[in-house]
Amino acid sequence: MLTAVIIEDLNVATEYLKHCCNKSGKIEVLASFTTIGSALTYLNENHVDVVFLDIEMQEDVNGFDLLDRLAYSPKVILTTSNPEYAYNAFEYNVSDFLKKPYTYQRFLNAVEKITTSATSTPIKEESAKEDDHFYIKADGKLIRLMNDDILYIESMGDYVRFVTNEKKYISHNTIKWLEEKMNASIFLKVHRSFIVNIKKVSNIRENTLYINAQEIPISKANRPEVMKRINIL
Secondary structure (H helix, E strand, O other), rough: EEEEEOOOOHHHHHHHHHHHHHHHHHEEEEEEEEOOHHHHHOOOOOOEEEEEEOOOOOOOOHHHHHHOOOEEEEEEEEEOOOOHHHHHHHHOOOOOOEOOOOOOHHHHHHHHHHHHHOOOOEOOOOOOOOEEEEEEEEEEEEEEEHHHHHEEEEEEEOOOEEEEOOEEEEEEEEEHHHHHHHOOOEEEEEEOOOEEHHHOOOOOOOOOOEEEEEEOOOOOOOHHHHHHHHOOO
C-alpha cells in the first residue's frame, strides 16, 4: 500500500479525497494539511510515496511553491478546479492532474498511473547510502551530485549549502536529515552546522579542519569521532 499526504485547504475536498483513498485500498493517508508551511515541515521529515496537492491555497504561496522547496520527489497528483495549471503540472512532471470536481473512477485512473509506473518508492535526494551519488533539489530542479565532488555541506537555517570545487548549491533541507541519509563512510558531521567529505580534509589544527583552505570548526562533541576517522584513513 502506498503512503500519502493530502494538502488541501477545503475540508470537504479533503474528506472526499480521504474517502477515495480508503475505498481504493491502495493508499494510506498519513496526514492532511491546510497550509503549505505545515505540509513542508512534515514532508521534509517524513518521506511518503504520494502527495495529493491543491494548487490554489488561501495563503500567499501555492502548491508549486511546495514542489520547489521539497527536499525529495514523491509522486504528485494535483487537485484543482483551475485547468490553467495543467501546463505547469507538465513542467513539474506530476503524475496526474485531477480537475475538481472529479469522480471516484477518475481518482482510480490517477492512482493506476502511479502504481503501474516505475516504483512506489519516492526518488530521494539521498536515495541509497551506498550509492556514489545522490540528488538534491535546487533551482527548481533535481541535480545529481557525485559524492566525490562534494567538499562539505553547511547549514543555513532551513536550507543547506552544498559546496563543490565548481559550484555551490542551496537546497531546502536540514543537516540532521542529511546526516542520517548520506553515505557514512564518506561524510561526517563535525559541527552542528557542517558535514564534511572526510576524504577532502587537508589538515586539522586544534578545533579547526581545512578543506581547500576553507576553515571549518570542529565541535567539542564531534572531535573524538573526527580524530578517530582521520586516524583510520
